[in-house]
Amino acid sequence: MGKLTTHVLDTAHGRPGAGIRVELFSLDGDARRRLATVVTNSDGRCDAPLLEGSAFKTGEYELVFHAGDYFAAAGVALPAPRFIDRVVLRFGVADPKAHYHVPLLVSPWAYSTYRGS
Template identity: 40%
Template structure:
């Protein structure tokens, strides 16, 4: 697969994909902060992926991005007693794309208390 961005989310505490987790992707402005409306936003599907047409399109250009994972809302929607606010509410992840010909895969593995996020080998 060439180019684009994929986001895969797994609730490792439950041992399953995080269907229903809300995720939003912003492009970073020249000041290094998220600029304007999200480039892509939605919920993780039954396959564990954020399906949004912008992520595999020419909208993904060189530059900085921020992805936000709404973990607190995810656990509250499932009736988990993680507290309000939860230990993790929103997990932001900033990264840069240098080579638009490469595919950037972001596996997000989490519980209500911690997470792992990295560039995977998709």
Template identity: 45%
Template sequence: MQLNAGRITTHVLDTSKGVPAAGVRIELYVVKRSGDVESSRKVAESLTNTDGRLSAPLLREGMLEEGEYELRFHVDRYFAQEAQTELVHVLWTVVPIRFAVMDAVSHYHIPLLIAPGGYSTYRGS
């Protein structure tokens, strides 16, 4: 493995309340394909802090390689602890975001904007 300066970071915002989403468990997987067979291996796990961010990158400098990755945001527990009285049902349990790392020396910031009825993401800075 060649060492490099790339890293993966994220944060989570609850757009239904306009606040950071604290306590969201996030897992990072490396995805590999061999023909029609796909496998994934968990390489990192963390929890968002009170600012909806991680205390450290999921992959630090020197650990990022080109390839396919998947972030899994476990939002079900967040919504259960933050339940609103008018909130009857939350559709999302785990939000997967799969992305390609084409440049292993870059910073990949992949935020999640979550609400009980929808979510979105983008490549941040």
């Protein structure tokens, strides 16, 4: 059974990104449809897959991580406007029977992602 999962690592502080709001959208051309909004747990993960089973389909998706709000709440001095605020990751799912894990490594100044397992 395929599924979509994510987690966030705060590379500035060397810890999980706990309490980060994450939004998931499906994309159809320029149209976006919100599928879920979650908040990461103390381990920087979601308590359940964002999508799984028959809800997980071939197509394009977008994850929006509210990293700027997380760093501001942690007391990090940020410029106005923030250099990293919302991190938007657009990706495609070609095999909805597979596990797509999309982690985010983030600091106030940089981020990276990859397809994990």
